[in-house]
Amino acid sequence: MARIAAALRHRSVVLRTLRPDESGPEQRLANRLRSGFRTLMASRGADLAYGRTLPRVLREAGLDDVQADAYFPITSPACAVLEDATVRQIRHHLVGQGLATDEEIDRHLANVAAGRLDLATAPMISAWGRRR
Numbered sequence: 001m002a003r004i005a006a007a008l009r010h011r012s013v014v015l016r017t018l019r020p021d022e023s024g025p026e027q028r029l030a031n032r033l034r035s036g037f038r039t040l041m042a043s044r045g046a047d048l049a050y051g052r053t054l055p056r057v058l059r060e061a062g063l064d065d066v067q068a069d070a071y072f073p074i075t076s077p078a079c080a081v082l083e084d085a086t087v088r089q090i091r092h093h094l095v096g097q098g099l100a101t102d103e104e105i106d107r108h109l110a111n112v113a114a115g116r117l118d119l120a121t122a123p124m125i126s127a128w129g130r131r132r
Contacts, residue, residue, distance in 0.1 A: 036099030063129025
């Protein structure tokens with residue numbers, strides 16, 4: 001990344017695709033628990049792609065000039081609070097379906113409390129359009 005930044009011209013921008021942080025055991029555990037959470041949501045009928053498909057759905061409903069944006073906080077203090085609450089709420093489901101053990105969840109919650117993770121929430125998608 002340092003070489004890319006050094007090669008930039010004045011007023012240039014670097015865009016980088018975010019991918020899960022796999023730099024250590026804490027991050028890998030967090031990613032596995034997040035994957036387990038998504039598995040639980042999908043098994044209950046949640047449409048995990050809904051945010052990406054919302055603009056198309058609005059166009060198909062007859063709206064013009066459809067636009068969308070997303071808010072995606074990363075490392076906000078609220079992310080840790082939400083992560084802790086979510087994991088505590090779904091703990092018995094994660095363990096019951098073999099997606100995690102109690103020890104792994106305890107370790108993850110300790111990592112969250114210690115601030116050792118850069119946590120992110122799912123993006124909040126806003127979409128709008130104009131009636132024809």
